Amino acid sequence: MRNIITMLAAAGVACTLATHALAAAPEEDKEAFQTYFKARFPNVPEQEFANGAYAIDPIGRENWEAIEEFPPYETAIDNGHEMWDTPFANGKTYKDCFPDGPAIENRYPHWDKERGMVVTLALAINECREANGEKPLKYRKGPIADLLAYMAYESRGQVIDVVIPEDDPRAMEAYEKGKQIWFARRGQFNFSCASCHAANSGTTLRTEILSPALGHTSHFPVYRSKWGEMGTLDRRFAGCFKQVRAKPYAPQSEEYRDLAYFLTYMSNGLELNGPGARK
Amino acid sequence: MTIRRFAAGALTAVMLVALPMTATWAAHRTEAEAAIATAKAANEKAAAAGIDTTETAGMIEQAESLLPTKHYTKAIEIANQAQKEDEFALSQASGAAEGEVAGEIANEDTPEKVKAEETIAAAESARKKAASVGGEWRDTGTMIKSAEAAMKTGEYAKALELATKAKHQGELGYAQAMAEADADFPSYMKPKQ
Numbered sequence: 001m002r003n004i005i006t007m008l009a010a011a012g013v014a015c016t017l018a019t020h021a022l023a024a025a026p027e028e029d030k031e032a033f034q035t036y037f038k039a040r041f042p043n044v045p046e047q048e049f050a051n052g053a054y055a056i057d058p059i060g061r062e063n064w065e066a067i068e069e070f071p072p073y074e075t076a077i078d079n080g081h082e083m084w085d086t087p088f089a090n091g092k093t094y095k096d097c098f099p100d101g102p103a104i105e106n107r108y109p110h111w112d113k114e115r116g117m118v119v120t121l122a123l124a125i126n127e128c129r130e131a132n133g134e135k136p137l138k139y140r141k142g143p144i145a146d147l148l149a150y151m152a153y154e155s156r157g158q159v160i161d162v163v164i165p166e167d168d169p170r171a172m173e174a175y176e177k178g179k180q181i182w183f184a185r186r187g188q189f190n191f192s193c194a195s196c197h198a199a200n201s202g203t204t205l206r207t208e209i210l211s212p213a214l215g216h217t218s219h220f221p222v223y224r225s226k227w228g229e230m231g232t233l234d235r236r237f238a239g240c241f242k243q244v245r246a247k248p249y250a251p252q253s254e255e256y257r258d259l260a261y262f263l264t265y266m267s268n269g270l271e272l273n274g275p276g277a278r279k
Numbered sequence: 280m281t282i283r284r285f286a287a288g289a290l291t292a293v294m295l296v297a298l299p300m301t302a303t304w305a306a307h308r309t310e311a312e313a314a315i316a317t318a319k320a321a322n323e324k325a326a327a328a329g330i331d332t333t334e335t336a337g338m339i340e341q342a343e344s345l346l347p348t349k350h351y352t353k354a355i356e357i358a359n360q361a362q363k364e365d366e367f368a369l370s371q372a373s374g375a376a377e378g379e380v381a382g383e384i385a386n387e388d389t390p391e392k393v394k395a396e397e398t399i400a401a402a403e404s405a406r407k408k409a410a411s412v413g414g415e416w417r418d419t420g421t422m423i424k425s426a427e428a429a430m431k432t433g434e435y436a437k438a439l440e441l442a443t444k445a446k447h448q449g450e451l452g453y454a455q456a457m458a459e460a461d462a463d464f465p466s467y468m469k470p471k472q
Contacts, residue, residue, distance in 0.1 A: 179463065180463070246417055
């Protein structure tokens with residue numbers, strides 16, 4: 001009996017230590033990730049990484065600051081605000097799904113223990129719509145980008161704080177899957193996200209400066225001059241995949257939600273500053 | 280008048296005349312309408328010969344639907360493909376009608392045709408295998424569709440070439456995804472110990 005108790009106690013201690021070791025891995029990853037970019041760009045203050053290439057390109061920054069005086073995403077914010085206030089056909093509004101109001105971006109993405117999946121704000125919006133008898137919005141652009149722009153604007157200044165709960169190993173699996181997607185080479189060009197946004201961040205690809213990955217998710221959705229309109233993180237993921245001649249995953253697929261989970265975690269500590277304007 | 284001004288003027292005049300005559304110029308609505316009309320004529324002829332033209336009729340409708348949005352180049356591409364498919368189907372059916380021997384030759388599964396069909400099937404299998412591990416490349420599916428379209432117009436050599444490339448891409452995509460299954464922080468991002 002004494003031996004059984006001793007063995008159970010030892011097993012309990014081992015499990016606790018293992019859990020802490022596993023939980024330490026994302027923190028260590030984040031430290032390594034942020035340290036890498038801070039060393040690569042030593043003159044960039046930490047929060048400035050949320051401004052992407054404009055933190056390291058003085059000419060681009062001058063143009064960007066001029067654009068920000070009359071931001072091209074203003075219309076999207078207004079449209080999003082109107083969407084927020086407009087009741088569904090059943091009389092309810094988005095506030096019934098999000099009672100704390102639109103300033104909730106820092107709660108996403110998060111791990112949903114009940115459903116065993118990563119939930120992004122875009123997914124939550126469409127789940128709200130479907131729960132209230134409305135059709136879901138397309139994820140890459142259009143009205144969802146407007147509503148996300150409004151919520152991002154209201155959430156400006158909140159600190160990114162993605163949590164990987166220690167009491168659910170599936171959350172760690174989702175994080176690890178997102179990490180694998182980010183570092184895996186893919187497509188006919190055999191590039192990973194890291195190829196451009198880590199190893200070659202700050203260098204030039206054709207005419208564009210490759211932005212460092214630290215702060216990548218802080219400012220979405222974005223008005224991109226290339227698109228001539230707003231686009232979401234899903235749209236950018238798909239664009240990057242196509243550029244390396246890989247087939248994109250479906251918007252809000254498990255793969256892209258896990259990728260957003262990992263990538264946003266890597267920017268923990270930075271302030272949200274969406275919506276953004278980019279080339 | 281200086282030589283430079285004369286040259287500039289002459290060049291401008293030449294371009295104003297020559298460019299519209301070449302493929303450099305964007306497709307015009309009249310060209311798209313002409314392509315659709317030709318496709319419709321081929322479609323009617325094929326239908327009159329008892330050929331099932333549902334698919335090509337749908338393609339012609341799709342081409343027509345692109346006119347209001349001024350996608351004339353795409354409309355021409357689709358109409359031309361529909362026309363080629365109907366003409367090929369008609370030639371196959373005519374070959375069968377002309378006599379037993381002629382019909383056998385026309386409808387024979389030539390080695391080239393069989394090879395192309397087999398390679399398309401293999402390419403699709405390779406594409407699905409790559410997709411199953413998240414390794415599908417961007418253009419593989421499009422290449423397979425183009426190969427299938429070439430089969431419908433009797434362009435078996437072209438179909439084989441496309442299917443061979445697509446199969447290769449599928450195999451490479453699978454191998455790539457498997458090799459990257461454990462992708463993680465590279466050494467240059469890890470803290471020095």
